[in-house]
Ligand code: HEM
Ligand code: HEM
Ligand code: SF4
Ligand code: SF4
């Protein structure tokens with residue numbers, strides 16, 4: 065057995081799956097509202113229950129999102145020269161021949177992804193609460209409805225990219241979100257600056 | 266947004282000039298649709314209730330306007346759902362079947378399918394949908410049950426002056442034009458309304474909206490955001506599949522073997 069290093073704490077893993085589960089269910093029920101997908105509605109016992117489910121999942125989602133700030137926000141706000149270089153080589157995703165610069169705990173793609181989810185997550189939640197609770201204010205309703213759906217478009221693009229990169233595109237990464245650990249040897253290669261900062265070299 | 270214009274599209278033609286403000290239509294509507302009475306206060310006008318309500322699918326709007334011959338002119342305007350061809354309420358509604366189009370072209374509602382989100386009233390150019398105690402949508406459905414059985418809508422049936430007429434939409438329009446009415450309000454607005462008005466005066470005099478439109482945010486959402494949310498997801502899935510096949514995942518195998 066290779067020596068492992070902990071990348072994600074237990075509460076981070078639990079929170080990630082609460083966030084991911086609520087988000088995906090929100091997206092599925094969201095699509096059902098948008099395109100009148102009756103089969104999704106009937107799984108939940110009709111659109112009336114689905115509305116309740118969607119609304120309260122929204123509460124779960126936003127609480128989980130706010131909690132996730134303690135895990136990712138500080139990293140997500142720091143970028144260095146290597147991160148710039150990472151974008152120049154497209155993270156090594158468009159060719160395996162380029163040299164990917166040494167990374168910290170997260171690559172800038174992941175960091176930006178986090179900021180996008182955080183910002184648009186808060187936006188979709190606020191607009192969702194607008195539709196939910198401000199029914200008698202036409203301006204709030206129309207703006208919320210528009211903004212909720214703009215944010216939705218961001219989610220349906222960003223989330224599947226994330227899922228692909230977290231599974232098929234980077235074999236082994238998925239295990240981080242299950243066990244919280246990754247092989248130290250691999251971490252030294254992929255995240256040398258992080259390993260250095262935690263003193264494992 | 267448009268649905269197929271049904272060949273047998275029916276409409277109510279309102280001729281405000283012929284209306285005597287008796288409000289028999291208000292009573293007839295309540296009676297057929299079994300709507301409860303509403304307690305209102307006298308606020309200095311015969312208009313009662315003051316606006317459409319969950320228990321008032323139609324009202325007569327009373328307005329006083331300046332006149333040359335008389336001290337004042339008293340106008341009566343029958344107001345209800347317009348049964349728009351391009352219905353903002355139907356476009357925005359997230360619950361299938363809560364608002365639906367009948368074979369006669371009416372926009373009817375299903376109390377049980379409505380999820381009480383109240384989006385419809387915000388997308389309605391005419392501020393029509395109202396909500397009952399349960400928050401469910403409630404509005405004129407053109408007496409869908411009656412017209413489906415070849416009867417006239419209750420309000421039309423009771424109207425003593427012919428200010429309300431019901432029938433084939435095209436026939437009503439050409440008849441009104443023949444009678445010399447200057448404006449057929451709703452002939453072409455929003456794809457054509459199902460409640461149309463024959464005016465000699467300017468519709469604005471009666472308080473009608475000029476050029477009614479669905480809010481632009483709703484149109485933008487319907488024509489761009491909805492498709493984008495589908496193509497966005499589809500595009501990402503396709504791009505991911507393409508990436509996986511053409512370029513492939515990160516390979517760590519070689520390095521890993523050295524370290525084991
Ligand atoms: C079911 C599908 C999903 C899978 C398989 C998955 C997988 C992963 C994995 C493996 C990581 C760890 C990456 C690393 O530490 O290097 C991760 C991180 C993360 N995931 Fe997910 N995830 C899923 C869904 C979601 C959803 C729906 C959201 C948000 C709405 C989300 C938000 C995040 C965030 C914010 C991180 C932190 C690191 C980053 O910014 O990339 N995940 N995910
Ligand atoms: C990732 C999170 C979310 C996604 C992807 C999402 C998506 C959607 C979509 C696509 C619709 C249908 C749009 C329409 O027809 O108007 C919708 C409706 C709605 N959403 Fe969300 N939503 C999310 C979060 C939330 C949150 C956090 C709330 C509230 C706290 C919320 C409340 C609502 C409400 C109230 C509606 C209107 C329909 C209804 O009343 O059920 N959503 N959502
Ligand atoms: S008038 Fe309003 S409620 Fe009636 S069909 Fe048109 S948009 Fe819908
Ligand atoms: S209140 Fe009812 S009818 Fe109106 S948009 Fe919402 S679900 Fe549809």
Ligand code: SF4
Nearest residue numbers: 294405407408418420
């Ligand atoms: S058509 Fe029927 S529901 Fe509509 S106002 Fe007339 S009586 Fe009422």
